[in-house]
Amino acid sequence: MKSYALTSDGGGTGKTTIGAGLIKAHQLAGKRVLAIDIDKQTAGLTAHYGLKHCRDADLSLLDFMAKDRYADGRDLTEVIRTVEVEEVGGEKMGIDIIPSHNSYRRMQPRIDSNEHKDVRSHPHKQLRRVLAESNIHEHYDVLVIDSPASSEMAMDNAVFAARNILVPAELSPKGDDSMDGMLDLIRDLRSAWEFNLSILGVVPNKMKGMNINNDIQEKLERNDLTVAPATFRNLQSMFYNSWKEGVSVFKYIEDVKEYPADRETDQLEEFEKLERFVWNRLNGMAPEEAVEAANIDRAENPVVKV
Numbered sequence: 153m154k155s156y157a158l159t160s161d162g163g164g165t166g167k168t169t170i171g172a173g174l175i176k177a178h179q180l181a182g183k184r185v186l187a188i189d190i191d192k193q194t195a196g197l198t199a200h201y202g203l204k205h206c207r208d209a210d211l212s213l214l215d216f217m218a219k220d221r222y223a224d225g226r227d228l229t230e231v232i233r234t235v236e237v238e239e240v241g242g243e244k245m246g247i248d249i250i251p252s253h254n255s256y257r258r259m260q261p262r263i264d265s266n267e268h269k270d271v272r273s274h275p276h277k278q279l280r281r282v283l284a285e286s287n288i289h290e291h292y293d294v295l296v297i298d299s300p301a302s303s304e305m306a307m308d309n310a311v312f313a314a315r316n317i318l319v320p321a322e323l324s325p326k327g328d329d330s331m332d333g334m335l336d337l338i339r340d341l342r343s344a345w346e347f348n349l350s351i352l353g354v355v356p357n358k359m360k361g362m363n364i365n366n367d368i369q370e371k372l373e374r375n376d377l378t379v380a381p382a383t384f385r386n387l388q389s390m391f392y393n394s395w396k397e398g399v400s401v402f403k404y405i406e407d408v409k410e411y412p413a414d415r416e417t418d419q420l421e422e423f424e425k426l427e428r429f430v431w432n433r434l435n436g437m438a439p440e441e442a443v444e445a446a447n448i449d450r451a452e453n454p455v456v457k458v
């Protein structure tokens with residue numbers, strides 16, 4: 153099982169939106185996906201998949217992370233929910249997700265003052281431990297973790313568990329401040345861990361056009377960051393409305409919206425390209441090579457096979 157976390161400095165860059173589109177694109181490419189929503193925000197993936205009621209379920213991922221007595225002898229699969237199937241392109245697809253939970257608001261104190269010393273002393277390693285102790289690896293090809301903004305315990309756990317991050321960002325020239333914030337975060341993350349953190353790529357989101365300003369491109373390159381070969385436009389009509397309807401962007405464009413505009417339909421291809429790029433990067437392909445491979449048509453594409 154390959155893993156990555158969607159990460160960014162600050163909220164609203166599109167982690168959850170891009171993550172949900174990618175999850176669907178992974179599924180359409182035949183991969184078995186597990187999603188983890190470790191963000192305490194109430195309007196995240198959990199709500200999108202209609203799982204709000206799970207936010208006060210008896211057992212949560214945090215119970216496992218905190219080695220709560222309540223989780224003793226229980227299996228992580230007990231917190232995995234399979235969401236009802238959505239039909240896209242003639243195929244029925246459910247999604248397996250570990251939803252968010254109200255108790256995440258108290259994640260920090262629960263872990264920091266934990267009765268188990270190993271939990272207290274390694275607060276950021278608990279999600280990785282929980283995943284390693286379960287046998288879910290055998291059941292999924294890819295794990296997508298939607299993490300909260302800014303450095304906090306949930307984000308540290310997501311990054312430490314996944315070891316790979318994908319960074320949605322608003323790269324408009326006037327978003328320079330947010331870009332500096334993103335670079336700071338990446339610098340922090342790169343130096344924080346004893347393992348080699350892989351930054352799969354930066355995903356331009358909420359773009360006015362399809363091209364990135366040269367200065368921004370150069371700034372990213374100087375920081376050894378690759379721009380993913382997919383650009384997402386600022387399209388409220390598509391991203392917000394599909395979200396509101398609780399369907400994937402694929403479902404929304406193919407079935408829900410009666411007359412989608414070309415620029416909306418084109419975005420589905422961007423998700424497919426991004427999916428190929430992410431998958432190839434997760435399988436160890438170098439950034440430039442992964443960009444090139446993702447840009448080639450699916451039929452003749454040297455995508456690493458599942």
Ligand SMILES: Nc1ncnc2c1ncn2[C@@H]1O[C@H](COP(=O)(O)OP(=O)(O)O)[C@@H](O)[C@H]1O
Nearest residue numbers: 163164165166167168169358385386387388391
């Ligand atoms: N490309 C886009 N065009 C228009 N709106 C978008 C786009 N991407 C995200 N949004 C909207 O921006 C808001 C924040 O997105 P979200 O994915 O929740 O960000 P994050 O998870 O990083 O906080 C949501 O209302 C979402 O619908």
Ligand SMILES: [Mg+2]
Nearest residue numbers: 167168191196
């Ligand atoms: Mg989010």
